Amino acid sequence: MATKPHASKRAAQNSNNENLCTPTKAVKSKIPKPNTPVMQLNEKEEETRIEMREIYDMFKTVMKKLEKLDNIEADMKEFRKSLDYAHEEIADLKNANKTMKADQAKAAERIVKLERDNNTLRDKVIDIQARSMRDNLLFFNMPESEGENTTEMIHHLLESKMDFEDARNKVKIDRSHRIGKKRAGNNRPRPIV
Numbered sequence: 001m002a003t004k005p006h007a008s009k010r011a012a013q014n015s016n017n018e019n020l021c022t023p024t025k026a027v028k029s030k031i032p033k034p035n036t037p038v039m040q041l042n043e044k045e046e047e048t049r050i051e052m053r054e055i056y057d058m059f060k061t062v063m064k065k066l067e068k069l070d071n072i073e074a075d076m077k078e079f080r081k082s083l084d085y086a087h088e089e090i091a092d093l094k095n096a097n098k099t100m101k102a103d104q105a106k107a108a109e110r111i112v113k114l115e116r117d118n119n120t121l122r123d124k125v126i127d128i129q130a131r132s133m134r135d136n137l138l139f140f141n142m143p144e145s146e147g148e149n150t151t152e153m154i155h156h157l158l159e160s161k162m163d164f165e166d167a168r169n170k171v172k173i174d175r176s177h178r179i180g181k182k183r184a185g186n187n188r189p190r191p192i193v
Contacts, residue, residue, distance in 0.1 A: 136193050138179075138192070138193055139154060141189060142192055144178065144189035150192045153192070154173060154192065177193060178190040178191065178192055178193075
């Protein structure tokens with residue numbers, strides 16, 4: 001009797017397990033089926049192909065980005081050359097500017113010296129004119145004509161109006177001329193020196 005209740009317990013468990021709603025986990029058989037390795041091999045090949053395609057796509061993307069980087073690098077080299085050229089030009093312009101400033105300073109000093117010399121010479125000329133004018137006589141209101149000989153006019157004046165005898169031989173005139181520029185519309189005669 002002892003064996004029967006045991007069997008009936010097992011039968012009860014089996015019948016209870018069949019009635020449960022909970023799904024039971026299927027246990028894979030450890031015995032390989034003859035078709036399984038080929039199917040697994042095909043699946044692995046397909047997975048490998050997919051992985052290779054993904055790697056290839058990633059490689060293409062990386063190559064495109066590397067090409068862009070190469071272009072950027074070439075642009076940067078050109079930019080660097082341009083920048084170096086600009087720096088050289090700026091340095092040249094700075095040197096030229098320094099040279100021009102030095103030349104300008106020398107020219108300014110020279111101009112100041114020339115102005116001083118010019119003022120000195122002008123003062124000397126005025127002094128010489130004043131000294132030479134001391135020995136000169138001025139004759140006013142003598143009629144003026146084109147192509148006149150002022151020395152002859154003065155000698156004639158001395159002889160006719162001032163009663164100098166033989167003024168041409170006795171009065172020595174080094175030089176004579178009219179002072180100032182002739183003005184159009186002005187009939188007044190210029191003085192003779």
